[in-house]
Amino acid sequence: xxxxxVDVFVKEEHIQDFIEATKKNHLGSTAEAENLRFDIIxxxxxxxxxxxYEVYISQAGVLAHKETAHYAEWRDTVAEWMAKPREAxxxxxxxxxxxxxx
Amino acid sequence: xxxxxVDVFVKEEHIQDFIEATKKNHLGSTAEAENLRFDIIxxxxxxxxxxxYEVYISQAGVLAHKETAHYAEWRDTVAEWMAKPREAxxxxxxxxxxxxxx
Numbered sequence: 001x002x003x004x005x006v007d008v009f010v011k012e013e014h015i016q017d018f019i020e021a022t023k024k025n026h027l028g029s030t031a032e033a034e035n036l037r038f039d040i041i042x043x044x045x046x047x048x049x050x051x052x053y054e055v056y057i058s059q060a061g062v063l064a065h066k067e068t069a070h071y072a073e074w075r076d077t078v079a080e081w082m083a084k085p086r087e088a089x090x091x092x093x094x095x096x097x098x099x100x101x102x
Numbered sequence: 103x104x105x106x107x108v109d110v111f112v113k114e115e116h117i118q119d120f121i122e123a124t125k126k127n128h129l130g131s132t133a134e135a136e137n138l139r140f141d142i143i144x145x146x147x148x149x150x151x152x153x154x155y156e157v158y159i160s161q162a163g164v165l166a167h168k169e170t171a172h173y174a175e176w177r178d179t180v181a182e183w184m185a186k187p188r189e190a191x192x193x194x195x196x197x198x199x200x201x202x203x204x
Contacts, residue, residue, distance in 0.1 A: 003143045005153070023197055026197040027197075039157075090145070091144055091153065094142045095129075095142040096128075096132075
């Protein structure tokens with residue numbers, strides 16, 4: 001399973017806008033067939049710092065996500081709200097080892 | 103819900119030892135009543151870099167985890183295998199908003 005951690009730093013005046021737009025992306029993404037997790041978390045130390053924690057069962061699922069309307073809408077909507085370019089880090093899920101265990 | 107992201111950098115010669123010890127911690131932790139996720143992920147760019155992605159339903163659950171035998175065993179077992187001190191970052195889960203939605 002493939003995990004992507006996306007660190008996002010948002011301009012302070014757009015934190016609430018970002019949360020609302022990202023909720024839509026969360027709802028669309030968790031409805032995708034290959035998606036296992038699409039958690040949106042906010043730093044306790046820095047409310048302008050968010051992480052998108054995305055887990056897909058396969059690489060095909062990762063690629064399919066990038067083709068969805070909800071991803072494109074999110075990407076374009078939040079672009080101007082970023083305080084700096086977002087950073088995506090790729091990981092491999094070790095445990096849970098399978099989607100059935102998750 | 104409370105999320106903790108723990109970045110761990112392991113000495114190369116102990117990567118496999120770390121994976122085995124951390125699997126035990128994963129299995130113990132996911133059996134805790136207040137635990138929602140205890141994912142163990144490994145960086146694709148740097149195999150010595152792991153993240154523990156821990157989600158608890160309440161702060162009481164976070165504290166209870168620290169009192170478990172599996173946590174204490176993991177902490178003591180892996181201590182000498184760290185390439186540098188591990189770093190824990192605290193987040194608040196926004197979406198999914200409830201454990202029932204996760």
